Amino acid sequence: MTRLLIKNGTFVTMDERLAQYQGWMAIEGSLIAALGEGNAPEQEVALATETMDGTGLLFMPGLTNTHGHAAMSLLRGLADDLALQDWLQNHMWPTEAKFTGDDVYWGSSLAAAEMIKSGTTTFVDMYDHMDRVAEVVEKSGLRASLTRGVIGLCPEDVQKAKLADAIQFAKDWHGGADGRISVMISPHAPYTCPPDFIVKFVEAAHELDLPMHTHMSETLAEVEQNVRDYGCRPVEHLDRLGMFSRPTLLAHAVHLTDEEVALLGERKVAVSHNPVSNLKLASGVARVPDLLKAGVTVSLGTDSAASNNNLDLFQEIAMAALIHKGVSGDPTVIPAAEALRMGTVYGARSIGLDGITGQLKAGMKADFIALSIHKPHFVPRTDYISHLAYAARGSDVVHVWVDGKQLLRNGQLLTLDEEKILAEAERSFRRLRG
Amino acid sequence: MTRLLIKNGTFVTMDERLAQYQGWMAIEGSLIAALGEGNAPEQEVALATETMDGTGLLFMPGLTNTHGHAAMSLLRGLADDLALQDWLQNHMWPTEAKFTGDDVYWGSSLAAAEMIKSGTTTFVDMYDHMDRVAEVVEKSGLRASLTRGVIGLCPEDVQKAKLADAIQFAKDWHGGADGRISVMISPHAPYTCPPDFIVKFVEAAHELDLPMHTHMSETLAEVEQNVRDYGCRPVEHLDRLGMFSRPTLLAHAVHLTDEEVALLGERKVAVSHNPVSNLKLASGVARVPDLLKAGVTVSLGTDSAASNNNLDLFQEIAMAALIHKGVSGDPTVIPAAEALRMGTVYGARSIGLDGITGQLKAGMKADFIALSIHKPHFVPRTDYISHLAYAARGSDVVHVWVDGKQLLRNGQLLTLDEEKILAEAERSFRRLRG
CATH class of the missing domain: 3.20.20.140 (Metal-dependent hydrolases)
Known part of the structure; x- marks a missing residue:
């Protein structure tokens, strides 16, 4: 099974402590396997089959x-x-x-x-x-x-x-x-x-x-x-x-x-x-x-x-x-x-998914997103909880994972054909109003 | 003097007619020289020293x-x-x-x-x-x-x-x-x-x-x-x-x-x-x-x-x-x-700039922006006035001109050093709170 290790990211976990820190997270299959502050432990580096540099990115639950x-x-x-x-x-x-x-x-x-x-x-x-x-x-x-x-x-x-x-x-x-x-x-x-x-x-x-x-x-x-x-x-x-x-x-x-x-x-x-x-x-x-x-x-x-x-x-x-x-x-x-x-x-x-999704915690589903935060509206680095609520926009999102599978990479959809969707949606609308 | 001709764009002029159309616009020096619906007239093409394809872009006043x-x-x-x-x-x-x-x-x-x-x-x-x-x-x-x-x-x-x-x-x-x-x-x-x-x-x-x-x-x-x-x-x-x-x-x-x-x-x-x-x-x-x-x-x-x-x-x-x-x-x-x-x-x-900026009109200052609209939240193409007010975000803006001079191109600042600004702003904040 693949095991993705994300290093050097900014994490807002939405757990009970409302933790926000520089750290790492490991994803195995559809689940968050482990996560923590600071540098990834050696055994995590050894277990990883794939590594991602999270510099400039903020990871939070989807x-x-x-x-x-x-x-x-x-x-x-x-x-x-x-x-x-x-x-x-x-x-x-x-x-x-x-x-x-x-x-x-x-x-x-x-x-x-x-x-x-x-x-x-x-x-x-x-x-x-x-x-x-x-x-x-x-x-x-x-x-x-x-x-x-x-x-x-x-x-x-x-x-x-x-x-x-x-x-x-x-x-x-x-x-x-x-x-x-x-x-x-x-x-x-x-x-x-x-x-x-x-x-x-x-x-x-x-x-x-x-x-x-x-x-x-x-x-x-x-x-x-x-x-x-x-x-x-x-x-x-x-x-x-x-x-x-x-x-x-x-x-x-x-x-x-x-x-x-x-x-x-x-x-x-x-x-x-x-x-x-x-x-x-x-x-x-x-x-x-x-x-x-x-x-x-x-x-x-x-x-x-x-x-x-x-x-x-x-x-x-x-x-x-x-x-x-x-x-x-x-x-x-x-x-x-x-x-x-x-x-x-x-x-x-x-919707009955408490403990399953909505937080970054080991054992929960790997449903998470990464925002690009090397931007004016995320500066200064005062409080990412505040920045996410008041300053962020959906357009800051660059990567998305659900069930451990990546759906968006660098703003590009991986599972859907965006060009076809835009064209077919427009065509549907024209026919409905035609 | 340079004369920029923008062709094949979507224009929302914010003039009295609230016009929205496919068309063209010519910029000379610091001013909007001319604009109109459909294809650019031959004399505009002849006058242009520079041409830009506005396909997929919506132009409106800054x-x-x-x-x-x-x-x-x-x-x-x-x-x-x-x-x-x-x-x-x-x-x-x-x-x-x-x-x-x-x-x-x-x-x-x-x-x-x-x-x-x-x-x-x-x-x-x-x-x-x-x-x-x-x-x-x-x-x-x-x-x-x-x-x-x-x-x-x-x-x-x-x-x-x-x-x-x-x-x-x-x-x-x-x-x-x-x-x-x-x-x-x-x-x-x-x-x-x-x-x-x-x-x-x-x-x-x-x-x-x-x-x-x-x-x-x-x-x-x-x-x-x-x-x-x-x-x-x-x-x-x-x-x-x-x-x-x-x-x-x-x-x-x-x-x-x-x-x-x-x-x-x-x-x-x-x-x-x-x-x-x-x-x-x-x-x-x-x-x-x-x-x-x-x-x-x-x-x-x-x-x-x-x-x-x-x-x-x-x-x-x-x-x-x-x-x-x-x-x-x-x-x-x-x-x-x-x-x-x-x-x-x-x-x-x-602020006393009526007739000078805030609309796309011949003779007014060339203060205008272009939004990338080939995106899900601008589909279907029903009413761009509605889309701009309710669906758009500042992050849709990709080009910006003021006084006829381009300040943003493909999301990149042309007059300011963004890297330096982010670093210096962070440093100022650290010193103020330190």
């Missing part, structure tokens, strides 16, 4: 993007700065209705290329034609938690077929791509799925022993509708329907009462915070400092490129560190380290 | 950063996530007090390198040792509006010396560096300068026929102090002291009443909006949609790297387009085009 719709990268810049319903009904939905499996494949490939190039190593994807997304994961080498997102506003036979599709996808792909793919079960949202339909997803999740993922309380309007339709707010509604009896990841959770924050903490529900998308769609600012205080695992998602409009998780990390200070008036909330944890270790935790 | 303290790049990451007074009194001020002219030179050089590499062609700088900043402008080739920022909380003889220093700097450098340097007159802020001292700056500005620049209403605390000390809020205070009888650029202006917004509009005062710094320091969110409605010219600044922590104006453009939507609940405010204008044409207007 980022986890915990909410998105990769294929919607085809809709980037199609429509912006519009009222939500106008945007959805007149631009997004009519175009998405025409998506074929091939469109999903090329749109997701476009997203995968952008994610790898900006340092994301694990992503959550909720969409349709999920077999084609799984193909992209398999080919790209990324790690992913995939889920067929089902909208239930349709006749019962169509509902049944969609649920069956979601279950079949889980059976086909959970544990797929050498274990890099896991699957979640997803009713799209409380406002797009009748309660009895949501219950069927909860039952399926129990049967398949899988976690759940859904959109919740992204806008004030949907919360108000929930109260009108069901007599309670979304957290209580989903709790009553049994969803939180499964490990659950909620996307957005912008509009919450104190009671809802407390209940999410008690039920150990995770929240994917999507600050850029929430701002762009004018949904509001989630109560992240309160959620963290309540013990909720809060991770970061980009949502799709249609409401962002990029998939650079470093932007979400910076936004998470900035927005809650400005809105609360307290410059000490969400310090740099906490924002970085949201993008790494909390991301892994929120 | 960005204008209208508020900053370049030398403070030496303090990037030194202290973050602290309460404002702790940050200032225990970290910033004690370190800044030790700054020598050489520290200002290398800190400003570090900032200049970062700004050029991320597409800024004109910057405003308010600091001390301004002769050394002017040297950096001269050497780097950037355009700048420079000002000695004077804090007046000191004995009268020290006040006098500082004012004399500010006036001498204006006399020495206004119109310097082949006209690329202009000078403003700057009492630091109403809360750091007694009223009679501010009046002396207003008089000097009239005498020298120069505009004024000051910090105003960045925090709620300073507004409250102004009311306590002078019986009125800062806008009325500065208006009474005569400041707005000069063209004035106010940094921050976060906390404003309706009356203050209206008065700024009437007095034709410009505001430099610094969204990232205002969030990081928990100062709040400026009322930019209201200011624009009132006819105020609102431009964008990074503030220093100590409170940002980078100088990427594309991040400010995106933040300006995002934050006001999320805070107001209206997804139509500050659309992409308006955010881009704030970073270009409004930036130029706010």
